[in-house]
Amino acid sequence: EIVLTQSPATLSLSPGERATLSCRASQSVSSQLAWYQQKPGQAPRLLIYDTSNRATGIPARFSGSGSGTDFTLTISSLQPEDFAVYYCQQRSSWPQITFGQGTRLEIK
Amino acid sequence: QVELVESGGGVVQPGRSLRLSCAASGFTFRNYGMHWVRQAPGKGLEWVAVISYDGRDKYYRDSVKGRFTISRDNSKKTLYLQMNSLRADDTAVYYCAKDFAMMDPSLYFDLWGRGSLVAVSS
Numbered sequence: 403e404i405v406l407t408q409s410p411a412t413l414s415l416s417p418g419e420r421a422t423l424s425c426r427a428s429q430s431v432s433s434q435l436a437w438y439q440q441k442p443g444q445a446p447r448l449l450i451y452d453t454s455n456r457a458t459g460i461p462a463r464f465s466g467s468g469s470g471t472d473f474t475l476t477i478s479s480l481q482p483e484d485f486a487v488y489y490c491q492q493r494s495s496w497p498q499i500t501f502g503q504g505t506r507l508e509i510k
Numbered sequence: 511q512v513e514l515v516e517s518g519g520g521v522v523q524p525g526r527s528l529r530l531s532c533a534a535s536g537f538t539f540r541n542y543g544m545h546w547v548r549q550a551p552g553k554g555l556e557w558v559a560v561i562s563y564d565g566r567d568k569y570y571r572d573s574v575k576g577r578f579t580i581s582r583d584n585s586k587k588t589l590y591l592q593m594n595s596l597r598a599d600d601t602a603v604y605y606c607a608k609d610f611a612m613m614d615p616s617l618y619f620d621l622w623g624r625g626s627l628v629a630v631s632s
Contacts, residue, residue, distance in 0.1 A: 436618045438555075438619075440555075444624075445605055445622035445623060445624055445625060446555065446605075446619070446622055447622075448610065448618060448619060448620045451610060451616070451618045457610075457620060458620075489554060489555055491555070491557075491618070493616070493617035493618065496617055497560065497569035497570075497617075498557075498571065498572075499557040499560075499617055500557070501554055501555040501556065501557070502554070503554045504554045504555075
């Protein structure tokens with residue numbers, strides 16, 4: 403099973419700041435990685451797929467990069483509604499899909 | 511309106527069974543693979559199972575193989591998860607999720623239900 407490790411566990415930033423979230427895979431997943439946002443009491447929302455493609459309706463301030471084992475989700479200028487938990491997910495080891503443990507983005 | 515609505519969760523004793531349902535609307539259900547993903551209280555997300563758009567292919571995470579069965583009824587636009595021999599570590603909110611791609615699954619999830627809580631406890 404491919405293990406995804408997200409860092410940091412918690413990130414404290416202020417609105418308007420830039421957020422950089424990391425996801426590291428235990429072995430290469432090529433570019434087969436997605437990012438999701440989850441707010442309390444809500445279902446997750448797909449933000450990015452295949453490393454860098456924004457899903458429908460996702461603002462341009464969200465961007466993804468990386469390849470192989472190291473990936474980054476960047477939020478260029480944090481808005482109040484961006485404070486949430488973010489998960490990465492790989493599909494490379496089909497059918498054993500795995501998620502990272504999550505990064506909590508909180509208001510400083 | 512495009513949505514998924516789960517039902518069938520509840521409190522169940524260890525070793526017993528439960529069946530979850532997920533009603534789809536607002537998209538052509540029969541064209542998409544469907545998944546179940548769960549989240550234990552205060553924990554992260556865990557993929558459980560996938561079924562192909564036509565129901566022919568099914569895959570499971572190792573810990574539920576032989577106990578859980580995913581199925582679908584395209585005429586009713588409904589996805590199911592039959593859970594047998596339930597254990598305490600199956601306690602979670604169970605989400606049904608639509609695959610991002612039509613026909614061949616992309617294994618990304620672009621529409622999620624609100625979830626159904628399954629609590630396994632004596």
